[in-house]
Amino acid sequence: MMTREELLNEGVAAKFMRYVRIDTQSDDEAASCPSTKGQLELAELLKDELQTLGLNHAVVDEYSFVTASLPSNLPQAAPVIGLLAHMDTALGVSGKDVKPILHQKYAGGDIVLPGGTIRYVENPLLAKNIGNDIITSDGDTLLGADNKAGVAEIMEALCRLIKDPKRPHGTVKVAFTPDEETGKGILNFDVKKFGADYAYTLDGGELGEIEGENFNAANLRVTIHGISSHTGDAKGKMVNALHVASELIAAIPAGMRPETTEKREGFIHPDTIEGSVEKVQMKVLLRDFERDGLQKKAEILRKSAEALQTKHPGARVEIEQVGGYQNMKVKLDEEPRVLEFALKAIREAGVAPAPNAVRGGTDGARLSYAGLLTPNLFTGGVNFHSRQEWASVQWMEKAIEVVLNLIALWARE
Ligand SMILES: [Zn+2]
Numbered sequence: 001m002m003t004r005e006e007l008l009n010e011g012v013a014a015k016f017m018r019y020v021r022i023d024t025q026s027d028d029e030a031a032s033c034p035s036t037k038g039q040l041e042l043a044e045l046l047k048d049e050l051q052t053l054g055l056n057h058a059v060v061d062e063y064s065f066v067t068a069s070l071p072s073n074l075p076q077a078a079p080v081i082g083l084l085a086h087m088d089t090a091l092g093v094s095g096k097d098v099k100p101i102l103h104q105k106y107a108g109g110d111i112v113l114p115g116g117t118i119r120y121v122e123n124p125l126l127a128k129n130i131g132n133d134i135i136t137s138d139g140d141t142l143l144g145a146d147n148k149a150g151v152a153e154i155m156e157a158l159c160r161l162i163k164d165p166k167r168p169h170g171t172v173k174v175a176f177t178p179d180e181e182t183g184k185g186i187l188n189f190d191v192k193k194f195g196a197d198y199a200y201t202l203d204g205g206e207l208g209e210i211e212g213e214n215f216n217a218a219n220l221r222v223t224i225h226g227i228s229s230h231t232g233d234a235k236g237k238m239v240n241a242l243h244v245a246s247e248l249i250a251a252i253p254a255g256m257r258p259e260t261t262e263k264r265e266g267f268i269h270p271d272t273i274e275g276s277v278e279k280v281q282m283k284v285l286l287r288d289f290e291r292d293g294l295q296k297k298a299e300i301l302r303k304s305a306e307a308l309q310t311k312h313p314g315a316r317v318e319i320e321q322v323g324g325y326q327n328m329k330v331k332l333d334e335e336p337r338v339l340e341f342a343l344k345a346i347r348e349a350g351v352a353p354a355p356n357a358v359r360g361g362t363d364g365a366r367l368s369y370a371g372l373l374t375p376n377l378f379t380g381g382v383n384f385h386s387r388q389e390w391a392s393v394q395w396m397e398k399a400i401e402v403v404l405n406l407i408a409l410w411a412r413e
């Protein structure tokens with residue numbers, strides 16, 4: 001157990017390297033939240049450290065959300081700012097026995113690890129980090145900078161606020177959340193109880209990155225009903241749902257697929273298919289940054305389905321929406337200060353903001369629609385969800401600076 005003095009003075013790299021050693025890989029199959037025990041272990045550690053630092057109401061709740069509060073030191077009222085990061089690591093790559101390696105004053109070139117090599121030519125961001133300190137795994141596991149870099153930066157930002165009580169700040173609420181990678185954890189978060197007016201996730205990548213926009217998403221279940229018949233005697237009777245399904249998929253415009261789109265382009269994506277002559281079920285994902293773009297894509301699918309029903313009398317195509325999420329930009333536009341201050345805080349740290357539209361969903365989008373506006377800020381980690389993952393200590397320092405700038409900006413409101 002660390003003492004208060006040690007926590008206050010160890011710095012962000014030491015914190016980060018302690019947190020990544022705990023295996024918090026989440027599990028898509030588990031029904032519980034947290035989906036894995038390691039997340040609870042990290043949650044308890046963070047709660048203990050928050051208590052040692054003297055924060056108020058440091059608790060772990062029944063789902064393993066860690067929350068705590070640093071009281072305002074202002075004479076006047078100011079907005080309550082929330083800082084969030086997730087504790088779990090990606091599903092696809094092992095997070096067990098992570099052995100972080102600190103490469104001091106990176107000199108350029110390939111980073112050779114016991115379990116693999118991070119190649120200079122494949123990592124253009126390494127060139128921007130010559131002379132910086134780089135942290136990697138040993139090459140056999142992911143590193144876990146996604147999102148323990150964010151966790152460590154929030155903890156370190158709190159330490160700096162505590163060490164320097166003359167720094168004006170309103171009430172700061174922190175939350176470390178479970179099961180972000182499965183998308184299920186945040187559904188259990190009590191936004192009201194958290195009590196922040198505005199919040200930021202620290203879950204982005206390279207220096208300067210800021211995300212205030214994400215896809216609108218509609219997840220569709222398409223059910224195609226055919227008519228079965230003995231194959232020897234099928235003429236004029238059988239309507240094969242498999243043929244209808246394959247024609248429906250073939251009708252998706254070639255330029256409107258994940259594999260042919262990028263940046264701000266949306267797509268229609270058949271994700272799963274199963275069935276037989278009588279009935280086929282497909283999962284189809286629609287994505288677009290604009291709402292009417294999403295509607296247009298739904299319309300394309302619906303028109304193809306109608307045409308196929310006419311072409312194959314007796315076939316029936318049902319389309320229903322079974323899930324989705326919305327672009328947080330619509331919500332963030334309601335309070336422009338949330339993004340404006342983030343951009344200003346990045347510039348004040350001497351960094352050029354790099355806005356990025358997320359081609360997916362984010363916890364921040366869900367929070368924004370639950371009433372807590374939450375854009376996403378960079379952490380300084382690179383190659384997330386991979387054994388080649390690395391983090392720059394100097395970029396992590398910049399992320400802390402941005403958080404401190406943000407808190408100072410809101411304190412003046
Ligand atoms: Zn993440």
